[in-house]
Amino acid sequence: MATHTMIVRSSSSSSAHAASSPVKETLPLFTTRSLTFPQRKSSFSRLRLRFFAEKLSQLYSSNGCASLQDSGDNLTEEHDTKEESSTSTTLSITVVGASGDLAKKKIFPALFALFYEGCLPHDFSVFGYARTKLTHEELRVMISRTLTCRIDQRENCVDKMDQFLKRCFYHSGQYNSEEDFAELNTKLKEKEEGKLSNRLYYLSIPPNIFVDVVRCASLRASSANGWTRVIVEKPFGRDSQSSGELTRCLKQYLTEEQIFRIDHYLGKELVENLSVLRFSNLVFEPLWSRNYIRNVQLIFSEDFGTEGRGGYFDQYGIIRDIMQNHLLQILALFAMETPVSLDAEDIRSEKVKVLRSMKPLLLQDMVVGQYKGHSKGGKAYPGYTDDPTVPKNSLTPTFAAAAMFINNARWDGVPFLMKAGKALHTRGAEIRVQFRHVPGNLYKKNFATDLDKATNELVIRVQPDEGIYLRINNKVPGLGMRLDRSDLNLLYRSRYILSVSNSINQEFFNFTLFFFRVCVDRYPREIPDAYERLLLDAIEGERRLFIRSDELDAAWDLFTPVLKELEQKKIVPELYPYGSRGPVGAHYLASKYNVRWGDLEDA
């Protein structure tokens, strides 16, 4: 079986896709070092393979996507029997809410990065849509101000930016106007020049206008001959009822297959790696249960407050903003049983099972906090309610900690502790797995009375400074018998990331690249932003990292009762100073389950 030594994305087909695929033969496996990943069984993959073979010598795609430019890829499930050539297929990406923060900060830079990496098809255009009146040129200027993404130190960056910006256009319109979307449709058609057209809409707008936009876009600006997909940003409702209502309304105009509910934490490198770590390493999988794991901690912290987003945040709070989605999604991935395959539906079905096996959160297993103003080093930091867009008497939590349990055979009795907060002392996201004590430990006396200090801990640091480390006990070299807790440390920065330091001449670097291409292709120069991965997946029709509606329902069912209780009982959050480690209540909650927060032990 043919293998190629280059990195490709380890994606799998959706079952719908696989079922409709005419390509039944087993496809070659690509290898990434010693790992092999099956490729999508579709004409898409076939075209990719052909492309790889043809372009091997030109591949610069260090982040693992195959270049689609010139690839002749038609990108459709619906049309994958035809194998259209590159001259007959177009992709239009419309960013709705293009004037907003997320669009500028994340979506346009991610699209540019994909373009730079050669991951967008040959014929594509990007449209911005919003009410703000802008010309094409003004949109380009706006986008170019934020295109200082991870690519900015690369060769030809300025040329590439120019090429990208030329493909960006703007259409101003109301979100509830079918006429305005019909005009957008006309402009999209002009760019599509009668070719087979695939259309992706990114709803980067407040949730109260999602349905209007979906109605107008689906009725007046859907693709007539290709696929139309819609990426929906969170929040997906405020509770079970509103989320169900949103899903019902969206499904009046779209099928579930067209809806891509984004949770950008699922696109983070280390979160993607969770399954690889567990299912491809014999050393971990047997330990992954109540037999060896004492508790699991999911920790999110930001060292800044809601600055600028108080209006949005006060409607939702930290539980809806971070816990119900980002942390719960990580938990589900962490705890799921082995899926039948890497197929999106198989993975999502396993995640749903975890969520449906969980005990709904109880108020007594929850701590809420809110940051207050604080002065440090002569600088004053505002409290949450000092934000002019936040009501002075707001009880919205900016911090929460929770103890959750999964009632199944694998995890019975294991506390899954979550903690998320804004305006804390540090920024980070990590998963901590604390293992049980070693029974009958021969070296017990070397640890004094605190056996907790001797337990193994696996830490998956999602950000910043991505890494995985395993805390082990080790003998300190010497004639005595002193034990030390050390880390087996996989730091991505040192293992994977190639960086061009300022001291290295860029030309020398390019020269080295040219000669050692095979080696360089193995590792990326930077870790791609989550939005890049997710946008590419949506373009490719890969749903694995998007939330299915039953997952969403199950997630809301866990949090809705406690959210209602917090609001009905008007629970007053515990105040904590801006820049601190959060409310002490979080420690009491952990100790109730005989747990210590690992991040504090580390500090």
Ligand SMILES: NC(=O)C1=CN([C@@H]2O[C@H](COP(=O)(O)OP(=O)(O)OC[C@H]3O[C@@H](n4cnc5c(N)ncnc54)[C@H](OP(=O)(O)O)[C@@H]3O)[C@@H](O)[C@H]2O)C=CC1
């Ligand atoms: N910003 C972030 O970091 C994150 C945002 N999100 C989610 O992404 C989406 C977009 O976020 P963000 O860009 O911050 O949002 P913005 O508040 O910046 O809104 C985006 C655009 O929507 C239009 N808009 C804003 N408010 C209204 C309104 N009340 N009625 C009609 N149109 C309005 C504005 O465009 P115009 O006036 O030109 O029409 C605005 O530029 C939201 O759903 C948000 O929850 C999710 C994760 C992170």
Ligand SMILES: O=C1O[C@H](COP(=O)(O)O)[C@@H](O)[C@H](O)[C@H]1O
């Ligand atoms: O979804 C959200 O995420 C951001 C944090 O994302 P990160 O990728 O920067 O860690 C958070 O600030 C925001 O409140 C929330 O809506």
